[in-house]
Amino acid sequence: MAFLELIEGGYGQQFIKGIQFTLVLASASWMLAMVVAIVLAAVRNLGGVWLQRFVTLYVAYHRNVPMLVHVLLWYFGISNLLPLAWQDLALDHGGEVIFAAIAIGLCSSAYFTEDIRSGIRAVATGQTEASRALGFGSVSSMVHIILPQAFRAALPALVNNTVVLFKNTSMAMAIGVAELTYVTKEIENATFLTFPTYATATLFYIGGSLCIMLIGEHIARRLQFRGG
Amino acid sequence: MWDIIQNHYQLLLLGTFPQGPLGGLALTLVLSILGLCISFPLSILLALGRLSKFPPVYYLATTIVYVVRGTPLLMLIFWSYFLLPLLIGNTVNPFVTLLCSLVIYEAAYLSEVVRAGIVALPPGQAEAARALGFGRAKTMIYIVLPQAIYNMLPSIVSQFASLIKETSLGYVISVHELTSAANRLNSELLTKPFEVFAILALTYFLVCSTVTFIAHVLERRIAKRRQGQSITPSRVHRDQIYESQ
Numbered sequence A: 001m002a003f004l005e006l007i008e009g010g011y012g013q014q015f016i017k018g019i020q021f022t023l024v025l026a027s028a029s030w031m032l033a034m035v036v037a038i039v040l041a042a043v044r045n046l047g048g049v050w051l052q053r054f055v056t057l058y059v060a061y062h063r064n065v066p067m068l069v070h071v072l073l074w075y076f077g078i079s080n081l082l083p084l085a086w087q088d089l090a091l092d093h094g095g096e097v098i099f100a101a102i103a104i105g106l107c108s109s110a111y112f113t114e115d116i117r118s119g120i121r122a123v124a125t126g127q128t129e130a131s132r133a134l135g136f137g138s139v140s141s142m143v144h145i146i147l148p149q150a151f152r153a154a155l156p157a158l159v160n161n162t163v164v165l166f167k168n169t170s171m172a173m174a175i176g177v178a179e180l181t182y183v184t185k186e187i188e189n190a191t192f193l194t195f196p197t198y199a200t201a202t203l204f205y206i207g208g209s210l211c212i213m214l215i216g217e218h219i220a221r222r223l224q225f226r227g228g
Numbered sequence B: 001m002w003d004i005i006q007n008h009y010q011l012l013l014l015g016t017f018p019q020g021p022l023g024g025l026a027l028t029l030v031l032s033i034l035g036l037c038i039s040f041p042l043s044i045l046l047a048l049g050r051l052s053k054f055p056p057v058y059y060l061a062t063t064i065v066y067v068v069r070g071t072p073l074l075m076l077i078f079w080s081y082f083l084l085p086l087l088i089g090n091t092v093n094p095f096v097t098l099l100c101s102l103v104i105y106e107a108a109y110l111s112e113v114v115r116a117g118i119v120a121l122p123p124g125q126a127e128a129a130r131a132l133g134f135g136r137a138k139t140m141i142y143i144v145l146p147q148a149i150y151n152m153l154p155s156i157v158s159q160f161a162s163l164i165k166e167t168s169l170g171y172v173i174s175v176h177e178l179t180s181a182a183n184r185l186n187s188e189l190l191t192k193p194f195e196v197f198a199i200l201a202l203t204y205f206l207v208c209s210t211v212t213f214i215a216h217v218l219e220r221r222i223a224k225r226r227q228g229q230s231i232t233p234s235r236v237h238r239d240q241i242y243e244s245q
Helices: A002-008 A011-046 A049-063 A067-081 A084-092 A095-122 A125-133 A138-175 A180-191 A194-227 B002-014 B024-051 B055-070 B073-088 B094-120 B123-131 B136-171 B178-189 B193-227
Strands: none
Touching: A002 A011, A002 A180, A002 A194, A011 A049, A011 A095, A011 A138, A011 A180, A011 A194, A049 A095, A049 B193, A067 A084, A067 A095, A067 A138, A067 B136, A067 B178, A067 B193, A084 A095, A095 A138, A125 A138, A138 A180, A138 A194, A138 B055, A138 B073, A180 A194, A180 B073, A194 B055, A194 B073, B002 B024, B002 B178, B002 B193, B024 B055, B024 B094, B024 B136, B024 B178, B024 B193, B055 B094, B073 B094, B073 B136, B094 B136, B123 B136, B136 B178, B136 B193, B178 B193
16 A cells, blocks of 8 residues: 555654644644734724724735735745844744744734624623623723623634634745645655655645534533533 | 836736736736636535535535635645646646636635525525425526525625635746746845835735725625615624635
């Protein structure tokens, strides 16, 4: 079997390295995206006119430019504006992973912001009024009352965009991050075992996406049970 | 930045067109329009399959949609690169490879949009049509689909914006669309990467925000038209449809 040939050739190890990179990249950019999205969604609801306009522009910019272009802009463009010492530092320490994580994270954060925003809109206005009447400030009512409920409403959309983020980590191959897609291409070039190589990678991506969807459904069910 | 646009706008807009093959923004638009036109009929078939009561058709369509939704577009492009020549028995140029993978990818995502539109339509429409003597197929073609697609027009237009963005992956298999053109320009100029890629991002931003704006206008207009009618379809929330980014 061709699959066995892949493993016997020691390519299994390479695959696992690629998978590790993909997972690290995906979780790093997911966390960045989530933190930025929560802050932006809260600012959009609480901030002044100019802050709100900034968030709108931020979301529009990131949603209307392809992720690949974000990755290229960060890696080739913005890195070039940094001080030279930083550039050397990034070059020595695998800067492409950091730039890829920033680009993918910031781009996804725009989608997450929209999801959380529509979640916030789904929470009844009486909730804010009640919490304000009970003495919560505008920030703490957002943090303790509105956001937890907003997440429940936003969950399906957030899960879908997490799946998309996971798949989009493959774009990092364009700047030479050794994640799964890049490794797959390398192994294919070395062995010409095209079918089993691509099949392994594709199965991993599909499996990973399905896992994220299942976890999402599990969380949704638990939240429903508690919330009622 | 301005002088780069002034000196090289032709490469970014048309590629080497009058002398050589079409490229740049024009090729990006050609790719995305062709992609939408071909994937749209396929997506209707997939949506009907997803709603079918005949198990093999249902499972086949569902599997296709889930597999495509779980695979990165880049992997699909590699698969097309490898499988298309085997299927056709001839070498295939990168343009066709990219178009083919875009069609498969978009058909899966669009089918979810079409399906949501069909499901949101009040069942009375189909029942009335059946009562008036329409067959199942005729009900679908003349009554359900036109209304479902009309209601989903905004989502279809915003999928078109996604499609424009997805064509940027042509860069990886060197289709000479906008991103590749910018990359070529970058390696010609060498010293101005930030300016070149900022121009690239701004170009995409302008094109895609125009398309998104059209989607918003359509959405408002359709909502207004539907307001006066006694039968309004249950509103489909945008975030209930799984759109590709």
